[in-house]
Amino acid sequence: MDVLIREEHSADVAAISDVNEEAFGRAEEANLVDLLRNSNAFVPGLSLVAEKDGEIIGHVLFTKIKIIDSLNHCFDSLALAPIAVRTAFQRQGIGAALIRAGLNKAREIGYLSVIVLGHETYYPKFGFQPASRWNIQAPFDVPDEAFMAVELVELGLKNVSGIVVYAKEFEAA
Structure with a gap:
């Protein structure tokens, strides 16, 4: 399938909303x-x-989060959420292409890790593992296997542990 993965433009905002709602x-x-x-x-x-034939058919967003340990040390990371593909285009690899492109871009601009709350059989194919492996916990009750992290560079989570602090906007939505 001929799909272009690119950064969002201001003209895409309404289409991105439509994709996520659908x-x-x-x-x-x-x-x-x-x-x-x-x-x-x-x-x-x-x-x-x-984008396919000029239409926005999928979207992924990575946003800044913090991981704060018991000594109040703060580590920067990213959250992957949400990921959305129009229903007619699901199960065709578009979501996977968006995730891979996002992980690569995050690595390129200097991020060391990404956290995701998601399906435990889907995200491991991108390298995600239970965040508990690094003693990283969610700020809410969630199954261990669904709260995952990936190192974008070798040892990207070395000496990182603690509780994830999401942007306050996650609570407002």
Whole structure:
């Protein structure tokens, strides 16, 4: 399939909202993307779209998070959320292409790790493993196998542990 993965443009905002609403069957994720886009957690270049024949058919967003350990040391990381593909284009590798492109871009601009809350059989193919491996915990109750991390560079999570602190916009959506 001929799909272009690229950074979002301001003209894509409405289409990105439509993709998220359709993929999730509700407006919450679209609203979350809008809130995050206008927050300090937003990273220019890490909101990516999949475009086919001029139509936005997929979207992924990576935003800044912190991991804070018991000694109050703070480590920068990214959250992968949300990832959305229009229903007619799901299960065709578009979401995977968006995730791979986002992980590569995050690595290129200097990030060391990414955290995701997601399906335990899907995300490991991108290198994600339970975050508990590094003693990294979610700030809420979640199954261990669904809360995962990936090192973008070798030893990217060395000496990193603690509780993830998401942007406050995640709570508002």
